Amino acid sequence: MTPIRIEVRTGAATHAGNLRSENQDSHLVRRPVFLVADGMGGHASGREASELVVRAFDHQLWGPWVTPQTLKDATAVAARAVADLGNRVSGAPGSTLTGAGLAVHDAEPCWLIFNVGDSRTYLLRDEELEQVTVDHSQQQALMDAGLTSRAAAASARKNVITQAIGGGLANEPVLDLWMLPARSGDRVLLCSDGLTGELSDQLIAATLLSVTEPQDAAAALVSAAVAGAGRDNVTAVVVDAVLVEGTRTELREWSSDDTVDDTSAGLGGDTRADLEVAR
Template identity: 45%
Template sequence: MNEQPASVSSLRPGLSLDCGHGTDRGLRRELNEDSYIASDPVFAVADGMGGHEAGEIASGMCVRALAAIPQLATGERTVTAAVLQQYLVRADTSIREATGARAGTTLTGAVVVEQMGMPYWLVMNIGDSRTYRLSQGQFEQISVDHSEVQELVDAGQITAQQATVHPRRHVVTRALGTGDETEADFWLLPVEEGDRVLVCSDGLNAELTDPQILRVLSSGGTPQDTADALIQAALRGGGRDNITVIVVDARNVLNDAGAATTAPRHNPDTEEQDTLPRSQATRQATTQPIPQQAPDGAAGNGEGHDDRR
């Protein structure tokens, strides 16, 4: 088993989270190289690349690094983007040492944090696994793929539909454990009553379109039933890759009128710089990228990594 122990639900005064999750090898892969963690306040999926168990090693190290965050033991929701990046750097170093930089992993997910008593989703992403949110009737992809085809879409050279069948759609431009570009992107979004967040490896969205994903997410099932239904739908669609899904529902959200449009002020102690991730035209105003300082030498060499095993 390469998945991490996960909590089905977490109940606290005020905000209540209910979580469902699952993973499947798929119909064509010999190994499941996905790993995940679903333990309040961290909900994340890592998709390993490398094959011959190396990808499983990479994704497992990434998830174990996140599991070491002190807030998982204390129950506090005080994680910051700067702290998360520190743990991702540790994961990157461990993967390189263990695999000789021959394997890597993507990572995406949402961490629940509180700022001045208000709950937020702190979404992180590196690679082409995805985090979506269904909120107040609006469905959107929060994360932005780090992939060659996403860069072509951003440049207006191909459409999003063409990207789904492009021959280089599997090539990622950022990953942990391999390559030069290892900095994650972060977004901060207010938690709204009834929010449903989906975190998944690309084995899901490679088989299902966004409308198909939305249809299952909005069917009214519990998070666990919904996670199971999404995996089964991806298997029916072909199951050509490992499939991992986390679904998190938020209830009893204590929020004020201003929290829906105002993100908390950045802490200057994190020394964040104006290096912004790419934005999507369809993203709502509440989806605000958090600038991150790039580590020395992290400009990247433009090389991509094929995430096919």
């Protein structure tokens, strides 16, 4: 029987940007889970909120693979910790969360992608970059309702997200999950919106294609964002699958609409409160 195995190489870079005195982004690179958390800059203690999210995932007992349940457990711990922080400080501290875990589904090695908020996870495969996660934002909701991206951007209030960990939400966040079959050569990018707010998907793809080493690729992306306007904190984590064993011959197709079902992924009611985030 072919062993089920994923070997990865990783890189990470972060910068406060040109306009911020404090970097409220946090990240974690710890097999089998990799993540970026963006503290909500308009709220008190955003940096501490993102650090609490990372700590919850860092302290989780993962085993060799992540599962929807272990991700749900870690997110719930993070939500309680940020809620406790909100009880001790003024304002409503909060954080986004996006990440990728190494998982097995139907005896096949997979990426288990997870997301709350507007930080993003991308997959580069066969020289094509695709955004896996779907932003929890007012602008994305308008686009889902049928408006073009330009019309949605004009209609949406700037920097409003509809899901976060903390940020004054009454209920625990709903964690979106995608299970994607893994393939050797996959490159996964996790990033805060300080990156995607400055760089187009085309420039992100070109950088990921041209820079071989994951640490160099992460650093190049962050440097490019800072060299532009650099208006926000920016973080990039790059995870390369250098060897995947146990993949089926016929790779299953996937779509960003195909999340893991709500019964395994949901962490509470579908809360729609808007969160004003000063970036």
